Amino acid sequence: MRTASRLSAACLAAVLAAFGLQHTSLAQTFQRKAPTPADWAALAKLPDFTGVWEIPMGGGGRGAAARGAPAGRGRPTGPALTPAYEARRRANLAKAAEDNQTANCLPPGMPGIMGQPYPMEFLLTPGQVTIVVEAYQQVRHIYTDGRPLPEDPDLKFHGTSVGHWEGDTLVVETVGFSPLTELDRATPHSDKMKILERFRLTDPDTMNIETTITDPEALQAPYTTNRVLKRHRNWTIAEYVCEENNRNSVNDSGKAGINLELPGKKD
Amino acid sequence: MSRFCARFGLTALLVVAALGSRAAAHHSFAPFDMSSEKTITGVVNRFEWTNPHSWIWIDVPNDKGGVDTWGIEGMSPNYLARRGWSKTSLKPGEKVTIVVRPMRNGQNGGMFVRATLADGRTLVQSGEAKD
Numbered sequence: 001m002r003t004a005s006r007l008s009a010a011c012l013a014a015v016l017a018a019f020g021l022q023h024t025s026l027a028q029t030f031q032r033k034a035p036t037p038a039d040w041a042a043l044a045k046l047p048d049f050t051g052v053w054e055i056p057m058g059g060g061g062r063g064a065a066a067r068g069a070p071a072g073r074g075r076p077t078g079p080a081l082t083p084a085y086e087a088r089r090r091a092n093l094a095k096a097a098e099d100n101q102t103a104n105c106l107p108p109g110m111p112g113i114m115g116q117p118y119p120m121e122f123l124l125t126p127g128q129v130t131i132v133v134e135a136y137q138q139v140r141h142i143y144t145d146g147r148p149l150p151e152d153p154d155l156k157f158h159g160t161s162v163g164h165w166e167g168d169t170l171v172v173e174t175v176g177f178s179p180l181t182e183l184d185r186a187t188p189h190s191d192k193m194k195i196l197e198r199f200r201l202t203d204p205d206t207m208n209i210e211t212t213i214t215d216p217e218a219l220q221a222p223y224t225t226n227r228v229l230k231r232h233r234n235w236t237i238a239e240y241v242c243e244e245n246n247r248n249s250v251n252d253s254g255k256a257g258i259n260l261e262l263p264g265k266k267d
Numbered sequence: 268m269s270r271f272c273a274r275f276g277l278t279a280l281l282v283v284a285a286l287g288s289r290a291a292a293h294h295s296f297a298p299f300d301m302s303s304e305k306t307i308t309g310v311v312n313r314f315e316w317t318n319p320h321s322w323i324w325i326d327v328p329n330d331k332g333g334v335d336t337w338g339i340e341g342m343s344p345n346y347l348a349r350r351g352w353s354k355t356s357l358k359p360g361e362k363v364t365i366v367v368r369p370m371r372n373g374q375n376g377g378m379f380v381r382a383t384l385a386d387g388r389t390l391v392q393s394g395e396a397k398d
Contacts, residue, residue: 054396056395056396057395057396098295098297098298099294099295099297100295102293102294103293103294103295105293105319117346118343118345118346134345135293136293232396232398233398234398235349235398238344238345238348239318239345240318240319240343240345241318242293242318242319244317244318244319245315245317245318245319245320245322246318246319246320247320247322247338247340248293248294248298248319248320250294256294256295256297256298257298258298258338258340258370258374258376260338260370260374260375260376262324262336262338263313263315263322263324
Protein backbone atom coordinates (compact mmCIF):
# COMPACT_ATOMS: atom_id res chain seq x y z
CA MET A 1 0.00 0.00 0.00
CA ARG A 2 2.76 2.35 1.04
CA THR A 3 4.82 1.45 -1.97
CA ALA A 4 1.80 1.96 -4.19
CA SER A 5 1.13 5.49 -2.91
CA ARG A 6 4.80 6.31 -3.22
CA LEU A 7 4.72 5.06 -6.76
CA SER A 8 1.67 7.13 -7.64
CA ALA A 9 3.26 10.23 -6.08
CA ALA A 10 6.38 9.58 -8.13
CA CYS A 11 4.18 9.13 -11.21
CA LEU A 12 2.39 12.43 -10.55
CA ALA A 13 5.71 14.19 -10.05
CA ALA A 14 7.00 12.71 -13.29
CA VAL A 15 3.89 13.79 -15.17
CA LEU A 16 4.09 17.29 -13.71
CA ALA A 17 7.78 17.49 -14.52
CA ALA A 18 7.05 16.32 -18.04
CA PHE A 19 4.72 19.26 -18.48
CA GLY A 20 7.21 21.61 -16.83
CA LEU A 21 4.69 22.41 -14.15
CA GLN A 22 6.61 21.54 -11.02
CA HIS A 23 6.98 24.98 -9.49
CA THR A 24 4.24 27.04 -10.96
CA SER A 25 1.69 24.28 -10.44
CA LEU A 26 1.61 25.06 -6.72
CA ALA A 27 0.33 28.57 -7.25
CA GLN A 28 -1.71 27.80 -10.32
CA THR A 29 -3.56 24.88 -8.74
CA PHE A 30 -4.57 26.79 -5.61
CA GLN A 31 -8.26 26.01 -5.43
CA ARG A 32 -10.24 29.21 -5.33
CA LYS A 33 -13.73 28.72 -3.95
CA ALA A 34 -16.72 30.38 -5.55
CA PRO A 35 -17.81 33.20 -3.22
CA THR A 36 -20.89 32.49 -1.12
CA PRO A 37 -23.46 35.04 0.09
CA ALA A 38 -21.70 34.80 3.46
CA ASP A 39 -18.39 35.76 1.82
CA TRP A 40 -19.99 38.85 0.30
CA ALA A 41 -21.67 39.71 3.62
CA ALA A 42 -18.34 39.36 5.44
CA LEU A 43 -16.92 42.24 3.38
CA ALA A 44 -19.31 44.63 5.14
CA LYS A 45 -17.51 43.92 8.42
CA LEU A 46 -14.14 45.04 7.03
CA PRO A 47 -12.94 48.66 7.27
CA ASP A 48 -14.33 50.74 4.42
CA PHE A 49 -11.41 51.18 2.02
CA THR A 50 -13.67 51.87 -0.96
CA GLY A 51 -13.28 54.94 -3.08
CA VAL A 52 -10.47 57.03 -4.48
CA TRP A 53 -7.46 58.02 -2.36
CA GLU A 54 -4.61 60.42 -2.98
CA ILE A 55 -1.47 61.54 -1.22
CA PRO A 56 -2.12 65.28 -0.70
CA MET A 57 0.25 67.11 -3.03
CA GLY A 58 -0.16 70.73 -2.03
CA GLY A 59 2.02 72.91 -4.21
CA GLY A 60 2.36 70.51 -7.08
CA GLY A 61 4.44 67.71 -5.69
CA ARG A 62 6.80 66.96 -2.87
CA GLY A 63 9.67 64.54 -2.64
CA ALA A 64 8.32 63.01 0.52
CA ALA A 65 5.35 61.68 -1.42
CA ALA A 66 7.49 59.84 -3.90
CA ARG A 67 9.69 58.30 -1.28
CA GLY A 68 7.35 58.16 1.69
CA ALA A 69 8.13 59.89 4.93
CA PRO A 70 10.52 58.05 7.22
CA ALA A 71 8.88 56.13 10.01
CA GLY A 72 9.27 57.87 13.34
CA ARG A 73 10.84 61.28 13.69
CA GLY A 74 13.68 62.99 11.97
CA ARG A 75 14.66 64.12 8.55
CA PRO A 76 14.11 61.83 5.59
CA THR A 77 16.93 59.40 5.30
CA GLY A 78 17.35 56.83 2.62
CA PRO A 79 17.64 53.11 3.15
CA ALA A 80 20.74 51.75 4.93
CA LEU A 81 22.40 49.92 2.07
CA THR A 82 24.99 47.18 2.24
CA PRO A 83 28.43 48.28 0.94
CA ALA A 84 27.91 46.39 -2.33
CA TYR A 85 24.56 48.07 -3.05
CA GLU A 86 25.76 51.46 -1.84
CA ALA A 87 28.54 51.11 -4.42
CA ARG A 88 25.97 50.26 -7.10
CA ARG A 89 23.82 53.24 -6.10
CA ARG A 90 26.82 55.57 -6.29
CA ALA A 91 27.78 54.14 -9.66
CA ASN A 92 24.24 54.79 -10.91
CA LEU A 93 24.31 58.34 -9.58
CA ALA A 94 27.74 58.91 -11.14
CA LYS A 95 26.21 58.22 -14.57
CA ALA A 96 24.28 61.46 -13.92
CA ALA A 97 21.33 60.23 -15.97
CA GLU A 98 18.97 63.11 -16.59
CA ASP A 99 15.97 60.85 -16.26
CA ASN A 100 14.79 57.27 -15.92
CA GLN A 101 12.65 55.03 -18.08
CA THR A 102 9.37 56.48 -16.78
CA ALA A 103 10.08 59.32 -19.26
CA ASN A 104 9.55 56.66 -21.94
CA CYS A 105 6.29 55.60 -20.24
CA LEU A 106 7.67 52.50 -18.53
CA PRO A 107 5.78 52.30 -15.22
CA PRO A 108 7.94 52.43 -12.08
CA GLY A 109 6.58 49.22 -10.52
CA MET A 110 6.89 48.57 -6.80
CA PRO A 111 7.50 50.33 -4.53
CA GLY A 112 7.54 53.56 -6.59
CA ILE A 113 4.05 53.14 -8.04
CA MET A 114 2.59 53.72 -4.57
CA GLY A 115 4.10 57.23 -4.34
CA GLN A 116 2.80 58.85 -7.50
CA PRO A 117 1.05 62.24 -7.65
CA TYR A 118 -2.12 60.51 -8.82
CA PRO A 119 -4.84 58.76 -6.87
CA MET A 120 -5.68 55.09 -6.48
CA GLU A 121 -8.92 53.20 -5.90
CA PHE A 122 -9.42 50.22 -3.59
CA LEU A 123 -11.84 47.46 -4.55
CA LEU A 124 -12.72 44.74 -2.05
CA THR A 125 -14.23 41.48 -3.31
CA PRO A 126 -14.27 38.05 -1.66
CA GLY A 127 -10.70 36.79 -1.43
CA GLN A 128 -9.12 39.78 -3.12
CA VAL A 129 -8.19 43.43 -2.73
CA THR A 130 -7.58 45.23 -6.01
CA ILE A 131 -5.77 48.55 -6.18
CA VAL A 132 -6.43 50.53 -9.34
CA VAL A 133 -3.56 52.98 -9.71
CA GLU A 134 -4.26 55.93 -11.99
CA ALA A 135 -0.60 56.63 -12.79
CA TYR A 136 0.41 54.64 -15.86
CA GLN A 137 -2.98 52.90 -15.62
CA GLN A 138 -1.68 50.15 -13.34
CA VAL A 139 -3.42 47.48 -11.25
CA ARG A 140 -2.24 45.59 -8.17
CA HIS A 141 -3.90 42.30 -7.26
CA ILE A 142 -3.70 41.28 -3.61
CA TYR A 143 -5.05 37.81 -2.88
CA THR A 144 -6.66 37.47 0.52
CA ASP A 145 -8.03 33.97 -0.05
CA GLY A 146 -5.37 32.18 1.96
CA ARG A 147 -3.12 31.15 -0.89
CA PRO A 148 0.60 31.02 -0.12
CA LEU A 149 3.22 33.24 -1.71
CA PRO A 150 4.91 31.48 -4.62
CA GLU A 151 8.24 29.87 -3.71
CA ASP A 152 9.84 30.68 -7.03
CA PRO A 153 7.90 33.68 -8.32
CA ASP A 154 8.15 35.15 -11.77
CA LEU A 155 9.73 38.61 -11.51
CA LYS A 156 7.12 41.31 -12.11
CA PHE A 157 6.78 45.08 -11.82
CA HIS A 158 4.35 44.69 -8.93
CA GLY A 159 5.61 41.33 -7.72
CA THR A 160 3.09 38.83 -6.39
CA SER A 161 1.01 39.88 -3.39
CA VAL A 162 -0.99 38.05 -0.75
CA GLY A 163 -2.78 39.73 2.14
CA HIS A 164 -4.68 39.07 5.33
CA TRP A 165 -6.52 41.12 7.90
CA GLU A 166 -5.11 41.68 11.38
CA GLY A 167 -8.02 43.40 13.08
CA ASP A 168 -8.63 46.56 11.08
CA THR A 169 -5.28 46.42 9.29
CA LEU A 170 -4.76 44.89 5.86
CA VAL A 171 -1.32 43.28 5.90
CA VAL A 172 0.17 42.63 2.46
CA GLU A 173 3.28 40.67 1.63
CA THR A 174 4.83 40.96 -1.80
CA VAL A 175 7.73 39.09 -3.42
CA GLY A 176 9.29 38.66 -6.84
CA PHE A 177 10.14 42.05 -8.36
CA SER A 178 11.41 42.82 -11.83
CA PRO A 179 15.02 44.03 -11.93
CA LEU A 180 13.63 47.04 -13.82
CA THR A 181 12.13 48.37 -10.57
CA GLU A 182 14.12 50.31 -7.97
CA LEU A 183 14.21 49.89 -4.19
CA ASP A 184 14.81 53.64 -3.94
CA ARG A 185 16.10 56.25 -6.33
CA ALA A 186 19.08 54.89 -8.31
CA THR A 187 19.05 51.92 -5.95
CA PRO A 188 18.67 48.38 -7.30
CA HIS A 189 17.26 45.48 -5.30
CA SER A 190 18.07 41.80 -5.24
CA ASP A 191 15.65 39.02 -6.15
CA LYS A 192 15.24 38.52 -2.39
CA MET A 193 13.52 41.85 -1.81
CA LYS A 194 10.24 41.57 0.10
CA ILE A 195 7.76 44.33 0.81
CA LEU A 196 5.40 44.31 3.76
CA GLU A 197 2.60 46.88 3.71
CA ARG A 198 0.15 47.67 6.49
CA PHE A 199 -2.95 49.57 5.34
CA ARG A 200 -5.28 51.04 7.98
CA LEU A 201 -7.73 53.89 8.45
CA THR A 202 -6.65 56.42 11.05
CA ASP A 203 -9.89 58.38 10.67
CA PRO A 204 -12.86 57.83 8.35
CA ASP A 205 -11.22 59.47 5.32
CA THR A 206 -7.52 59.04 6.13
CA MET A 207 -5.47 55.97 5.31
CA ASN A 208 -1.98 55.22 6.56
CA ILE A 209 0.26 52.88 4.59
CA GLU A 210 3.34 51.70 6.43
CA THR A 211 5.78 50.08 4.02
CA THR A 212 8.71 47.96 5.17
CA ILE A 213 11.23 46.73 2.64
CA THR A 214 13.59 43.90 3.50
CA ASP A 215 16.38 42.68 1.27
CA PRO A 216 19.23 40.66 2.81
CA GLU A 217 21.57 41.53 -0.07
CA ALA A 218 20.76 45.22 -0.53
CA LEU A 219 19.76 46.42 2.94
CA GLN A 220 21.55 46.42 6.28
CA ALA A 221 18.26 46.87 8.08
CA PRO A 222 14.57 46.86 7.14
CA TYR A 223 13.58 50.17 5.55
CA THR A 224 10.24 51.53 6.75
CA THR A 225 8.36 54.55 5.42
CA ASN A 226 4.86 55.94 5.95
CA ARG A 227 2.40 57.52 3.57
CA VAL A 228 -0.86 59.25 4.44
CA LEU A 229 -3.68 59.27 1.88
CA LYS A 230 -6.93 61.24 1.87
CA ARG A 231 -10.20 59.87 0.48
CA HIS A 232 -12.07 61.82 -2.20
CA ARG A 233 -15.55 60.30 -2.33
CA ASN A 234 -16.60 62.24 -5.40
CA TRP A 235 -13.60 61.42 -7.53
CA THR A 236 -13.36 58.77 -10.18
CA ILE A 237 -10.15 57.28 -11.53
CA ALA A 238 -9.25 59.00 -14.79
CA GLU A 239 -7.70 57.48 -17.87
CA TYR A 240 -3.90 57.66 -18.13
CA VAL A 241 -2.61 56.25 -21.38
CA CYS A 242 0.99 57.43 -21.18
CA GLU A 243 1.64 56.70 -24.85
CA GLU A 244 -1.25 58.96 -25.92
CA ASN A 245 0.90 62.08 -26.36
CA ASN A 246 4.24 61.46 -24.71
CA ARG A 247 6.74 64.00 -25.99
CA ASN A 248 9.37 63.21 -23.35
CA SER A 249 12.11 60.66 -23.70
CA VAL A 250 15.36 59.43 -22.25
CA ASN A 251 17.97 57.59 -24.30
CA ASP A 252 20.33 54.78 -23.29
CA SER A 253 22.93 57.32 -22.16
CA GLY A 254 20.43 58.93 -19.80
CA LYS A 255 20.01 62.06 -21.93
CA ALA A 256 16.49 63.49 -21.62
CA GLY A 257 14.72 64.97 -24.60
CA ILE A 258 11.47 66.62 -25.66
CA ASN A 259 9.79 66.42 -29.04
CA LEU A 260 8.56 69.93 -29.90
CA GLU A 261 7.30 69.08 -33.37
CA LEU A 262 3.93 70.68 -33.94
CA PRO A 263 1.02 68.29 -33.52
CA GLY A 264 -0.97 67.47 -36.66
CA LYS A 265 0.79 69.99 -38.88
CA LYS A 266 -1.61 69.36 -41.75
CA ASP A 267 -4.80 70.66 -40.16
CA MET B 268 36.72 73.19 1.10
CA SER B 269 34.83 75.62 -1.08
CA ARG B 270 34.91 73.09 -3.92
CA PHE B 271 33.47 70.51 -1.57
CA CYS B 272 30.73 72.92 -0.54
CA ALA B 273 29.94 73.73 -4.15
CA ARG B 274 29.73 70.06 -5.05
CA PHE B 275 27.65 69.30 -1.99
CA GLY B 276 25.28 72.13 -2.83
CA LEU B 277 24.95 70.97 -6.43
CA THR B 278 24.30 67.40 -5.35
CA ALA B 279 21.66 68.52 -2.87
CA LEU B 280 20.01 70.60 -5.57
CA LEU B 281 19.99 67.67 -7.99
CA VAL B 282 18.53 65.36 -5.36
CA VAL B 283 15.78 67.83 -4.51
CA ALA B 284 15.04 68.37 -8.19
CA ALA B 285 14.95 64.65 -8.87
CA LEU B 286 12.71 63.83 -5.92
CA GLY B 287 10.44 66.73 -6.73
CA SER B 288 10.18 65.71 -10.33
CA ARG B 289 9.19 62.17 -9.51
CA ALA B 290 6.33 63.51 -7.48
CA ALA B 291 5.36 66.30 -9.83
CA ALA B 292 5.42 64.62 -13.20
CA HIS B 293 6.28 61.50 -15.05
CA HIS B 294 9.73 62.73 -16.01
CA SER B 295 12.55 64.96 -14.81
CA PHE B 296 13.01 68.71 -15.23
CA ALA B 297 16.30 68.15 -17.07
CA PRO B 298 15.28 69.74 -20.39
CA PHE B 299 14.14 72.94 -18.67
CA ASP B 300 16.10 75.77 -17.12
CA MET B 301 14.47 75.68 -13.70
CA SER B 302 16.47 78.70 -12.51
CA SER B 303 14.90 81.14 -14.95
CA GLU B 304 11.48 82.26 -16.10
CA LYS B 305 10.48 83.63 -19.46
CA THR B 306 7.24 85.44 -20.25
CA ILE B 307 5.74 84.98 -23.69
CA THR B 308 2.60 86.47 -25.17
CA GLY B 309 0.76 85.05 -28.14
CA VAL B 310 -2.39 83.49 -29.48
CA VAL B 311 -3.47 79.96 -28.59
CA ASN B 312 -2.94 77.70 -31.60
CA ARG B 313 -4.26 74.62 -29.81
CA PHE B 314 -4.56 73.14 -26.35
CA GLU B 315 -3.86 69.40 -26.12
CA TRP B 316 -5.78 67.93 -23.19
CA THR B 317 -3.81 64.69 -23.20
CA ASN B 318 -1.72 62.32 -21.09
CA PRO B 319 0.89 62.16 -19.79
CA HIS B 320 1.00 65.95 -20.20
CA SER B 321 -1.15 68.75 -21.46
CA TRP B 322 0.45 70.87 -24.18
CA ILE B 323 -0.32 74.49 -24.96
CA TRP B 324 0.76 75.59 -28.44
CA ILE B 325 0.83 79.35 -28.90
CA ASP B 326 1.80 81.51 -31.86
CA VAL B 327 4.20 84.22 -30.74
CA PRO B 328 5.05 87.13 -33.07
CA ASN B 329 8.73 87.14 -34.05
CA ASP B 330 10.94 89.99 -35.26
CA LYS B 331 10.65 88.82 -38.87
CA GLY B 332 7.00 89.72 -39.10
CA GLY B 333 5.86 86.12 -38.72
CA VAL B 334 5.09 83.89 -35.76
CA ASP B 335 7.00 81.20 -33.89
CA THR B 336 4.89 78.46 -32.40
CA TRP B 337 5.89 77.61 -28.84
CA GLY B 338 5.11 74.26 -27.17
CA ILE B 339 4.47 74.49 -23.44
CA GLU B 340 4.26 71.39 -21.32
CA GLY B 341 1.83 71.26 -18.40
CA MET B 342 0.60 68.66 -15.96
CA SER B 343 -1.77 65.90 -17.04
CA PRO B 344 -5.53 66.48 -17.49
CA ASN B 345 -6.03 64.10 -14.53
CA TYR B 346 -4.06 66.37 -12.23
CA LEU B 347 -5.36 69.66 -13.66
CA ALA B 348 -9.03 68.69 -13.74
CA ARG B 349 -8.91 68.23 -9.96
CA ARG B 350 -7.53 71.77 -9.69
CA GLY B 351 -10.17 73.60 -11.67
CA TRP B 352 -8.94 73.21 -15.24
CA SER B 353 -10.93 71.76 -18.14
CA LYS B 354 -10.32 71.01 -21.80
CA THR B 355 -11.73 74.49 -22.57
CA SER B 356 -9.50 76.41 -20.16
CA LEU B 357 -7.62 77.67 -23.21
CA LYS B 358 -9.34 78.12 -26.55
CA PRO B 359 -7.76 78.48 -29.98
CA GLY B 360 -7.58 82.14 -30.97
CA GLU B 361 -7.42 83.41 -27.39
CA LYS B 362 -4.66 85.85 -26.51
CA VAL B 363 -2.60 84.61 -23.58
CA THR B 364 0.50 85.51 -21.61
CA ILE B 365 2.37 82.53 -20.21
CA VAL B 366 5.31 82.31 -17.84
CA VAL B 367 7.48 79.28 -18.53
CA ARG B 368 10.71 77.62 -17.48
CA PRO B 369 12.38 77.81 -20.88
CA MET B 370 14.10 74.96 -22.72
CA ARG B 371 17.81 74.78 -21.93
CA ASN B 372 18.64 74.25 -25.58
CA GLY B 373 16.94 77.45 -26.69
CA GLN B 374 14.12 75.77 -28.60
CA ASN B 375 10.72 77.46 -28.58
CA GLY B 376 9.30 75.57 -25.66
CA GLY B 377 9.14 75.37 -21.91
CA MET B 378 7.41 74.11 -18.80
CA PHE B 379 4.21 75.87 -17.76
CA VAL B 380 4.33 78.05 -14.65
CA ARG B 381 1.27 80.32 -14.92
CA ALA B 382 -0.91 82.01 -17.51
CA THR B 383 -3.00 85.17 -17.73
CA LEU B 384 -5.81 85.43 -20.25
CA ALA B 385 -7.17 88.54 -21.95
CA ASP B 386 -10.27 88.49 -19.70
CA GLY B 387 -8.03 88.60 -16.63
CA ARG B 388 -8.40 84.94 -15.67
CA THR B 389 -5.23 83.34 -14.36
CA LEU B 390 -4.31 79.69 -14.54
CA VAL B 391 -1.93 77.94 -12.16
CA GLN B 392 -1.15 74.25 -11.76
CA SER B 393 -0.30 74.02 -8.11
CA GLY B 394 -2.54 73.88 -5.10
CA GLU B 395 -4.59 71.38 -3.18
CA ALA B 396 -6.94 69.23 -5.19
CA LYS B 397 -10.65 70.03 -5.05
CA ASP B 398 -13.37 67.49 -4.35
